[in-house]
Amino acid sequence: MRNLLLCIALAVTILSVSGQAKKPILMVVPSDSYCDRNAFVQEFTDEAGNTRSISDYNKAFKSAESEELRLVISELSKIMAERGFPLKDLEQTMKSIAQSNVELSLLQSSSSGSAIRESPIDVLKRTAQADIIMDIDFSVKIRGPQRFITYNLRAVDAYTNKVITAVAGDGKPSSSASVGLLLEEAVLNYMDDYTSALQNHFDDIFTNGREVVVVLRVWDNADVDFETDFEYMGETGMLGDIMDVWMDDNTVNSRFSRVSATENTIRYEQVRIPLFKMSFGRERAIDARGFINGLSTMLKAEPFNIQSKIYERGLGEVWLILGEK
Amino acid sequence: MKTKYLFTLMLTTLFCLTTLPLDAQSARSVNKGMFKSAASYEVQVLGVGQDGTKVFRIWAYDKTVEAAINKAKRDAVAACLFSGLPGSGHTNQTPAICKLSDEETHEAFFQEFFAYPDKKGNGGAYLRFVNRTTDEPPSGKYRVQMKGGYKIAIDVQVMYNNLRSYMEEKGIVKKLGHGF
Known part of the structure; x- marks a missing residue:
């Protein structure tokens, strides 16, 4: 009886999930320029002896001056949640990672x-990790007795590095409103x-499929590369060209761009993949x-007989x- | 020659008689479908409103001041739905909630939504989403007497987020991330 109930619950779950495409994760991340301006950076010396710096988000959230940043992130999160698209919280995610690191070690x-x-x-x-990064930058400017906010918010696809949208501008100067109020106004103004x-x-x-990046590589000890000839669909061609044929057949409206190709690596960008597949x-x-699982399966079979490893970097790069x- | 002249005159008269009523009819139908996208709303955004609201000044024309105020309130909601609000000064533009095709696809819905209230007070749902910021009748430069009526301007607050949620609930527009 319990098994029957479990089966019914599983079926209901599967049915309710079907028809929903994989949801991208959105996260608000303070921009590098914001971190740099506020000294939320970590400095290190690279192999060449040059001093370099990277944004230190832990420092950004723990600092006493992070009040404004938290306020902006809270306001953005609230609005996105109201619109039915809750954001993943960077501060909480970093805490969770730190916690799981400790747990894993013990x-x-x-x-x-x-x-x-x-x-x-x-x-x-x-x-x-996030699929779409909401890159936020803002600063409080002073003009005479008045203060105003310069605000810049971009949505960047983490895999294609394309800017999906960007809003930027100066807020209305005020001599009486608090910085918090000016920031809230800036967020509301552009959302x-x-x-x-x-x-x-x-x-x-x-309409056109999800845009992803596909990179094909070869292990160092492999006995094939992308210039190895194979007979495929009655014709002989190099493995690299056969990969193009497969991409052409399996992308939405055959939309993909081969941006670079050598005997060891082929990089496809602007690959439009369907959201659903019979499986x-x-x-x-x-x-x-x-x-890419489909390509891996094809390579495993005759005439290729090539084993392959799939390494995913998120929803949008593999x-x-x-x-x- | 005289017969030819008379014949031309008769033809012209007949043409005028047949086309003029058609034009008048067409104008009336256009007025009845006042919320169509072709309508141009005279709007001036007054600033960034409270969370979820839009505050702006809107002009409207009608025979009486009261009728023009009612029209302005309805136009305010229609502007948020179909044309969006222009940017002004330090205020960013606001995109329209609906797509252009939604007006035609859901015409029956919008006819009902924008219905003026009858004597019993039963009207379209649009009234739930618009408030005047003051009850005072417009005066001065915001109340201009014109031939056949008044052109007035009122300041309104549209509950933009609630309006959007209502449209989502009724299936007119999609929720952000619908399908994921």
């Missing part, structure tokens, strides 16, 4: 005392335009990994490394 199995298996890549990927552009971007995704008997939502898993 966790042991009760029978053998074994630790959790983690590769260096697993460690590297435990970072705050309708901003969310409207985001909606247009999502509409474009549903295990029914239509399922897919991301870049689900899309690498397929040929030779072995």
Whole structure:
């Protein structure tokens, strides 16, 4: 009886999930210029002896001067949640990562005392990730007795690095309003335009497919490369050209750009992938990994017989490394 | 020659008689469909409103001041829905809530939504989303007597977020991220 109930619950869950495309994660991230201006940076010396700096978000949120940043992020989060698109919180995500790092280092199995298996890549990927970065920059300017806000908010696709939308401008100067009020006004002033552009971007995704980046690589010990000849569909061609044929057949309206290609690497950008694919008997939502899975399956079969590893960098970028898993 | 002249005159008269009523009819239908996108709303944004609201001044024309005020209130909602609000000074533009095609696709809905209240007070839902910032009748440069009526301007507050949510609830517009 319990199994039957579990099966029904599973079926209901699957049915309710079907028809929903994979949702991108949005996160507000303070811009590098904001962090630099407010000294929220970490400095280090690289191999060449040059001093370089990177934004330190932990410092940005812990600083006493971060009150304004938190206020802007809260206001943006509130508006996006009201519009039905809650944001992933950067500060909370970083706390959660720090917490899980501690837990992972302490966790042991009760029978053998074994630790959790983690590769260096697993460690590297435990970072705050988002598909669309809401890059925020603002500063309080003073003109005579008046203060005003210079505000700049961009939405950037984390994989294609394309700016989806951007709003920027100066707020109305005031000699009496608090900085908090001026900031709130700045956020409210631009949000309708901003969310409207985001909606247009999502509409474009549903019409023309999700835009992703696909990179094909070869393991160092592989016995094939992209110049190896194969017979495919009655013709002989180089593996790299056969990859183009597969992309042409499987992208939405054959939309993709091969931006670079060598015997070891092929990089495709502006690849428009369908949001859904027939898989295990029914239509399922897919991301870049689900899309490239089809190519991996094709390469595994005759006449190629090539094993490959899929390495995903999020919803929108995937690498397929040929030779072995 | 005289017959030819008379024939031309008759033809011209007949042409005028047949086309003029048609033009008048066409103008009336255009007036009845006042919320069509072709309508141009005279709007001046007064600043960034409170969260979820838009505050602006809107002009309207009608036979009486009261009728013009009612028309202005309805136009204020229609402007937010179909044309958006222009930017002004330090205020950014606001995009229209609906797409151009929505007016035609959901024509019956909008006819009902924009219906003026009858004597019993039963009117379209648009009234829920617009408030005047004062009850005083417009005066001075905001009340101009013209031939056949008045052109007035009133300051209104439109509950923009509530209006958008209502349109989402009724399936007229999609929620942000709909389909994900």
